[in-house]
Amino acid sequence: MNSLNTYLIGDTLRSFREYKRLSIEELSEGVCTEEELSSFEKQVSYPDLETLNSLLRKLNVDLAYFFNVASKSSINYSNAVIRLINRLKRAWNYERIQEIIRNELENPIFQTDQLRQYLKWHQGICTFYLEGDLSKALEQLYEAIDITNKKREDYNEREIEILTSIALLHKESGNFEEALQLFKNSLHSLENLPDILEPRGKIRVYFGLAQTFTEIEEYEESLQYSKKGIEFCITQDLMFLLAHLYYQCGENLIKMYRKEEGIAYIEKAVYLSKLQENEKIIEIIENEKDKLLSQW
Numbered sequence: 001m002n003s004l005n006t007y008l009i010g011d012t013l014r015s016f017r018e019y020k021r022l023s024i025e026e027l028s029e030g031v032c033t034e035e036e037l038s039s040f041e042k043q044v045s046y047p048d049l050e051t052l053n054s055l056l057r058k059l060n061v062d063l064a065y066f067f068n069v070a071s072k073s074s075i076n077y078s079n080a081v082i083r084l085i086n087r088l089k090r091a092w093n094y095e096r097i098q099e100i101i102r103n104e105l106e107n108p109i110f111q112t113d114q115l116r117q118y119l120k121w122h123q124g125i126c127t128f129y130l131e132g133d134l135s136k137a138l139e140q141l142y143e144a145i146d147i148t149n150k151k152r153e154d155y156n157e158r159e160i161e162i163l164t165s166i167a168l169l170h171k172e173s174g175n176f177e178e179a180l181q182l183f184k185n186s187l188h189s190l191e192n193l194p195d196i197l198e199p200r201g202k203i204r205v206y207f208g209l210a211q212t213f214t215e216i217e218e219y220e221e222s223l224q225y226s227k228k229g230i231e232f233c234i235t236q237d238l239m240f241l242l243a244h245l246y247y248q249c250g251e252n253l254i255k256m257y258r259k260e261e262g263i264a265y266i267e268k269a270v271y272l273s274k275l276q277e278n279e280k281i282i283e284i285i286e287n288e289k290d291k292l293l294s295q296w
Contacts, residue, residue: 007067009043009046009047011081013055015083017041018087019087022059024037027055031054032047032051036051078109082118088100105119105123113147117145117162120143120144120147121165123144124137124165125169141162141169144162157190157196160186161198163185164205171183171212171215176215179208180213183209186208190205203232203233203236206226206228207226207229207245210222210223210245214255217255219252219253219256220252222252230245243281244269244281246268246272249265250264250266250268259296
């Protein structure tokens, strides 16, 4: 099966398995051993077509579609890697993202400005969450912006997303005034764009502002940005961060001694998370709610 080494078999197979929320044990059952599937995903060995087709049937994925996604042609390959990183980011799997970035940074396919910028951006995020090195992470993130905008002005949408990540890392590090200024700069830049191709970037900014204002006990300000975020989610017909924004409203209202209103918002956050089948977020929201109510 040497011909399969022209495809991104391992990462694509693992990506589909994780997307379907199947363990290695569940997917391999009745098809191959767990060790064999693990070897396929690590691309140490390749499945024969019969085995691969059996795995894909369990994943409900068409064979032709799988090979299209897994193709190592420059466009398909880079898109597959970006989709994989985005999916891993939603699962907070920064170890795996860092591994992918290390493998791809010197890949000729990723030497265009846009693709190199994407990897450098996520390298900075991984540096912060895995190494705890804010200074190094910020250096990498600003280097990512400089690839397309050395003057750091008149930001485009991708550059604003990176600026938002910088603001988020400042918030996570307790640099709240710096974070607020950067989040506001991001929002101002977005509102000056003629059009927004990816509305989730604006939702991230609203959520970042809401979280930061809560941290400095400016609950009314946080509540306003939370509600703006909710309104934007609804007008854009997006579920992205909607549960988080409802939770943020609830937390602020409880801290403003409006307990019943706050609980109602948090219950909406739980309901939305259940609709998305996001058990991890449900657990976090329930735990945070218990902490908030224990103070009464």
